[in-house]
Amino acid sequence: MYFHLNSIVKRREKKMNNLQIINQNGQLLVDSREVAAMIEVRHSDLLERIGGYIRYLENGKFRSQDFFISSTYKVDGNNKTYDCYLITRKGCDMVANKMTGEKGVLFTAAYVTQFEEMEKSLSLSGMSKELQAIFMLDQRTQAFESRVSHLENNTTIDYGQQNDLQLLANKTIVEVLGGKGSPAYLDKTIRGEAYSALWRDFKGYFNTNSYRNTLVKDFDKAKEYVSGWRPHGKLLRDIEQANSQMAFS
Structure with a gap:
C-alpha cells in the first residue's frame, strides 16, 4: 500500500511540474486538457464548468476572452474536431478558486510558478545581453541579501x-x-x-x-x-x- 500511494504522489508531482504554458502572440495560456489532467477531472466536466463561468462573466458584462478562449484540437488518426479552451492566468485563478484541499493548492502553486517563469523568460528575451547580465546579477544579489536577512533574523548568539x-x-x-x-x-x-x-x-x-x-x-x-x-x-x-x-x- 505504501509503495502504491508513493507512486501516485510522484506521478501527481510530475504532472504538476510539467504544466505547459503556451505563448500565443505574447499572451500566456494553458490548454484546458492539461488543467483537467492536472486536477484529475474529466475534460468534458471541466468544459462544462468553464461554460458556466463564461455565462456568469458575460451576464456581468465582463470579457470572457480575458479568462477563457475557445479553441479546438484534433486527435491523431481522427479527423474529428474537439472543443477545448485556452485558459489565461486569470482563468486559472477562477478555476483554482473553486477548488479546495491538496489538488487546489498544488494546481495553484504549479500554474503560478510556471506563469511567473514564462513571464520572466519573455521579459529577458527582449533585453540586450548586457541588460540580461545585469538583471541576473541583480536577482542573485537579491537572493543573497534575502538569505543574509533570514540568517540575521533567525540566528541566535553563540x-x-x-x-x-x-x-x-x-x-x-x-x-x-x-x-x-x-x-x-x-x-x-x-x-x-x-x-x-x-x-x-x-x-x-x-x-x-x-x-x-x-x-x-x-x-x-x-x-x-x-x-x-x-x-x-x-x-x-x-x-x-x-x-x-x-x-x-
Whole structure:
C-alpha cells in the first residue's frame, strides 16, 4: 500500500511540474486538457464548468476572452474536431478558486510558478545581453541579501556572545548593589533577586525565553540594555535599605 500511494504522489508531482504554458502572440495560456489532467477531472466536466463561468462573466458584462478562449484540437488518426479552451492566468485563478484541499493548492502553486517563469523568460528575451547580465546579477544579489536577512533574523548568539552578556550582567549587578563589599551584594537573597530581575526584564524587552536565545542582530542592543539596566520597585528599596545599614554602622 505504501509503495502504491508513493507512486501516485510522484506521478501527481510530475504532472504538476510539467504544466505547459503556451505563448500565443505574447499572451500566456494553458490548454484546458492539461488543467483537467492536472486536477484529475474529466475534460468534458471541466468544459462544462468553464461554460458556466463564461455565462456568469458575460451576464456581468465582463470579457470572457480575458479568462477563457475557445479553441479546438484534433486527435491523431481522427479527423474529428474537439472543443477545448485556452485558459489565461486569470482563468486559472477562477478555476483554482473553486477548488479546495491538496489538488487546489498544488494546481495553484504549479500554474503560478510556471506563469511567473514564462513571464520572466519573455521579459529577458527582449533585453540586450548586457541588460540580461545585469538583471541576473541583480536577482542573485537579491537572493543573497534575502538569505543574509533570514540568517540575521533567525540566528541566535553563540557561546562567546552569551558569555559576554553574562560578564556584563555580573558587572551591572555589582554596580547597582553598591560594590562587592556592600551589604546588598553580600546578601545572597538580594543578589539573587537582582539577577532574576535583570534577566526577567531582559526577556520581556527582547521577547525571548532566555538571554542565550538573543538574536545576533540584537546583540549590540542587548549589551547596551544589560549595561544600562537598573533595579526598580521593591528590589530597589531593599537594596537601599540594606546599604543604609552600612552608613549608620
